Amino acid sequence: EDQVTQSPEALRLQEGESSSLNCSYTVSGLRGLFWYRQDPGKGPEFLFTLYSAGEEKEKERLKATLTKKESFLHITAPKPEDSATYLCAVQAPGRRALTFGSGTRLQVQP
Amino acid sequence: DAGVIQSPRHEVTEMGQEVTLRCKPISGHNSLFWYRQTMMRGLELLIYFNNNVPIDDSGMPEDRFSAKMPNASFSTLKIQPSEPRDSAVYFCASNRRIRDRGFTGELFFGEGSRLTVL
Numbered sequence: 137e138d139q140v141t142q143s144p145e146a147l148r149l150q151e152g153e154s155s156s157l158n159c160s161y162t163v164s165g166l167r168g169l170f171w172y173r174q175d176p177g178k179g180p181e182f183l184f185t186l187y188s189a190g191e192e193k194e195k196e197r198l199k200a201t202l203t204k205k206e207s208f209l210h211i212t213a214p215k216p217e218d219s220a221t222y223l224c225a226v227q228a229p230g231r232r233a234l235t236f237g238s239g240t241r242l243q244v245q246p
Numbered sequence: 247d248a249g250v251i252q253s254p255r256h257e258v259t260e261m262g263q264e265v266t267l268r269c270k271p272i273s274g275h276n277s278l279f280w281y282r283q284t285m286m287r288g289l290e291l292l293i294y295f296n297n298n299v300p301i302d303d304s305g306m307p308e309d310r311f312s313a314k315m316p317n318a319s320f321s322t323l324k325i326q327p328s329e330p331r332d333s334a335v336y337f338c339a340s341n342r343r344i345r346d347r348g349f350t351g352e353l354f355f356g357e358g359s360r361l362t363v364l
Contacts, residue, residue, distance in 0.1 A: 167351075168350070168351045170351040170352075177357070177358075178357055178358075179250070179337050179339070179355025179356050179357050179358055180289070180337075180353070180355050181355070182351075182352045182353065182354070185350060185351055185352065223289065225289075225351065227351045231302070232277055232294060232296065232301070232302075233279060233291045233294050233302060234291070234351050234353065235291070236281075236288055236289040236290075237288065238288040239288065
């Protein structure tokens with residue numbers, strides 16, 4: 137069974153204080169690993185797809201990296217508008233649906 | 247594009263009542279997913295459709311839950327009878343096949359239907 141574990145559950149940063157969120161996964165033959173952002177009262181919004189170990193993707197202050205067992209979402213010099221829940225998900229071969237982790241709630245204080 | 251549209255946004259009902267949640271996927275998307283989100287269990291897949299056909303309903307909790315997709319632009323999730331433990335936010339999402347890449351994991355989610363069963 138596919139499993140996705142995210143840590144920490146919650147993270148509070150000061151504006152400008154860089155950090156990383158972790159996503160550990162267990163899946164037979166990873167087809168893709170995905171990061172989503174979810175704001176309160178909204179549906180998740182797609183951020184990145186990573187397909188193979190060593191791959192990196194960047195978007196503004198966010199950078200996602202992937203190894204064979206985990207992914208990291210690095211947040212550089214965060215701003216209050218980066219406050220959200222960040223969800224990690226995996227896709228196994230032959231499955232179109234994603235298995236999500238429980239998320240990391242990020243709060244960036246000014 | 248208007249995005250994935252779900253209704254109602256909020257539903258409060260009493261135990262035993264029938265609940266119907268509705269979803270309109272993005273035009274041109276041919277896969278549709280129903281997820282449920284709770285604090286305890288996070289986002290869980292209930293069922294997904296491809297070209298209006300149910301492909302995987304292994305996440306549907308029990309016979310009280312049913313989902314239909316009569317055409318490419320509409321899907322329903324029905325709970326009958328509803329129970330307090332069904333209280334959650336129900337999300338609908340859609341995606342499409344990209345030429346030469348197949349289906350990607352980029353799901354487009356609606357804003358969800360928050361269900362409270364008293």
